[in-house]
Each structure stands twice: as C-alpha cells, then as structure tokens.
Amino acid sequence: MVELSCGKKMMKYLLFIINFIFFVLGAAAFGLGIWALADKNKMNVLTKIGAASSNFDVIGLLESAAIVLLVGGACILVIGFFGCCGAIKQSQCLLCLYAIFLLLIVILEIAAIAIAASFRGKVTTEVKSFLKESINSTYQGKVDTNEEFSLGLDYAQVYFQCCGIDSYTDFYGATKWNRTVNTSVTMKIPPTCCKLIDKDAFLKDQKFDPIDKNCPYDPNDTNSNMNKPCWTSIEDYLKSRIGVVIGIAAGILVLEILCVVFACCIISTLRAESVK
Structure with a gap:
C-alpha cells in the first residue's frame, strides 16, 4: 500500500x-x-x-x-x-x-x-391559480367544516391573520359558500378572515370567537384582516x-x-x- x-x-x-x-x-x-x-x-x-x-x-x-x-x-x-x-x-x-x-x-x-x-x-402563478380555482369549486366558508381544503385555508387565514390568496374578493366566486347562513344579510368575507380574541383556541379546538360578531357582514381594517392577502403572509x-x-x-x-x-x-x- x-x-x-x-x-x-x-x-x-x-x-x-x-x-x-x-x-x-x-x-x-x-x-x-x-x-x-x-x-x-x-x-x-x-x-x-x-x-x-x-x-x-x-x-x-x-x-x-x-x-x-x-x-x-x-x-x-x-x-x-x-x-x-x-x-x-x-x-x-x-x-x-x-x-x-x-x-x-x-x-x-x-x-x-x-x-x-x-x-x-411560473410555479407561483400555477399555485395561485390552483388555490383560487379550489376556492371557487370547493371552499365552504363554515368555521366547523370538515372538508380538507376549506379547513386548511381557514387554519391558514387564522394562523397568518390574512384573507384570501391575493384579496378577499377571491371568495366572491366560491360556489359552495353559503353566505346567508341563518340570516338574510349576506356575508362579505368568510368568518375566518375576522380578527379573533384568541386565535389559538380556533387552531386547537376550532373555537370561533371574533372581536366583532358583525365582522363577516360589515368588515373593516379594525375588526378583520380583509386587506391582508395570505400569499404575501405565507411568502x-x-x-x-x-x-x-x-x-x-x-x-x-x-x-x-x-x-x-x-x-x-x-x-x-x-x-x-x-x-x-
């Protein structure tokens, strides 16, 4: 050797x-x-x-x-x-x-x-397109949902304190979202776009407790995250x-x-x- x-x-x-x-x-x-x-x-x-x-x-x-x-x-x-x-x-x-x-x-x-x-x-564009299409075809907008995509997006919106992919208007084409549940007033944003008293309570037990009960129907920058897109927060x-x-x-x-x-x-x- x-x-x-x-x-x-x-x-x-x-x-x-x-x-x-x-x-x-x-x-x-x-x-x-x-x-x-x-x-x-x-x-x-x-x-x-x-x-x-x-x-x-x-x-x-x-x-x-x-x-x-x-x-x-x-x-x-x-x-x-x-x-x-x-x-x-x-x-x-x-x-x-x-x-x-x-x-x-x-x-x-x-x-x-x-x-x-x-x-x-290109990947960013494709992912955004997929998420928006999924909102239109799948998103339910219920805080007690068991549907995987809806649940995942709701958790993301609460965790990152954001709303929609690029804007809260992304939800305007959601065909599975019943925007007049138990009321004649139409919701302008999903409930999980609202600011919560304790976001951890929702993330752990899906306990929904907004700072303003009227938030989904009359959102603003004080009671909601309507002008904070999720894509920016995730990036x-x-x-x-x-x-x-x-x-x-x-x-x-x-x-x-x-x-x-x-x-x-x-x-x-x-x-x-x-x-x-």
Missing part, C-alpha cells in the same frame, strides 16, 4: 468517516423503504387518516415515499460503500467510481437549483425560515465537493506513486 503524506492521510480518514456516515444513513433509508413496501398491512392502517376524503390517497402517498426512500437509500448506500472502501483500501478504481458518481450528483443538484430558480415565477413566513434550509443545502453541497476534491487528490498521489 502506498505511503501517503500526513495531509493525504487526513483526507483519507476524513473521506472514510464521512462516507461511513453516508453508508449508515443510506442503509437505514433503504431498510425503511423495504419495510414500508413489504409490510403493507400496517401501512393500510394509516389510510384511516384520510378516511374523511375519498380523494386523498394516503396509501399511494406512503408507497411513493417508500419508493423514494428505497431508491435514494440505495444510491447513498452504494456511493458510501465506494467512498469507504476506496479510501481505506486506497483503491484507484473505487475512488474514481466514487468521485464520478458524487460529481454527477453535485451537477444534478446545481442543475435542479437553476431550474427551480428559473421556474419560480414572508417562508422567507424568514428559508435561510436555515439554504444553509443546510449549501453545507451538504460544499461537503460533497470537498469529498470529490479529497478523492481526486488521493487518486493523483496513488497514480504518481504507481508510475515510479
């Missing part, structure tokens, strides 16, 4: 440790994916979560997640194996395979980031937390690039020694 310099030895052992962690994580993900696909009887129990909605395919979602774990785990497992064995055995062949596979992943990750950035505007919420996600992703990308550099440095040394 070729005697490496102190710096190259450090690279070798760092490469081994990092890839051993990848190997263990890959094996865990791979095993979890196999278990989830093999033990469908226990997975079927989880479909009760979506019993309230015939359109929500929980078992299909779980199977897709299991396949992602299986494939992703297998890839990480193989790459980790090449990295561990290549480093500890000082194998040019394994280290070359490792560097090539890891470099391909880095390129794909950078490409995915570029594609996501270029399609960001602000995500932007305030996206830094952590970007930091983790950047850290992983830098670590992958370092591993490629370490592997290439060791390969270069091994090749130089082999021709002496």
